[in-house]
Amino acid sequence: MARDNSSIKPTEAELTLLNILWKIGPATVRQIHESVSETQKTGYTTVLKILQIMHEKSLVIRDESNRAHVYAAANSEMQTQSSLIKDLIGKAFGGSTSKLVMRALGDSTSKQEIEDIRQLLDTLEK
Structure with missing residues (x-):
């Protein structure tokens, strides 16, 4: 377990x-x-x-x-990634998820990645 x-x-x-x-x-x-x-x-x-x-x-x-x-x-890839992201957001972005996202999007995001993000945002809004 x-x-x-x-x-x-x-x-x-x-x-x-x-x-x-x-x-x-x-x-x-x-x-x-x-x-x-x-x-x-x-x-x-x-x-x-x-x-x-x-x-x-x-x-x-x-x-x-x-x-x-x-x-x-011992843990799934998603669990580990979530833990690392939470730690990164807290340490490098002052706890602001939006600062992390803006920084990530500002660094050479492909059109396909933008479309995937747009679909995720649409799903989250529902």
Whole structure:
């Protein structure tokens, strides 16, 4: 069962591993390492150590029933993103969601993204 880890903020390295777990689902250290190695040079033991730290922080859960431990994200991608955004809004934008949105929209937003945002706003107004 996922815990509320909203006060625990993953580091950049931890987010990299979480993104892999959200993409491929529960995986062994070897599988995660292979995925990480596609985009960056990282040692197997480094990935293992980061996962162990993430387990201690309750960012991942670990199935120890097999020889190769299987790791899975403790919280969904959406839960983690929401927690990080709330933290960012509070720290960088003085608690103002509109300041965050205006800043984000001012930075090279594509026409498709604007259309997606417009549809979201229409849904939220209903």
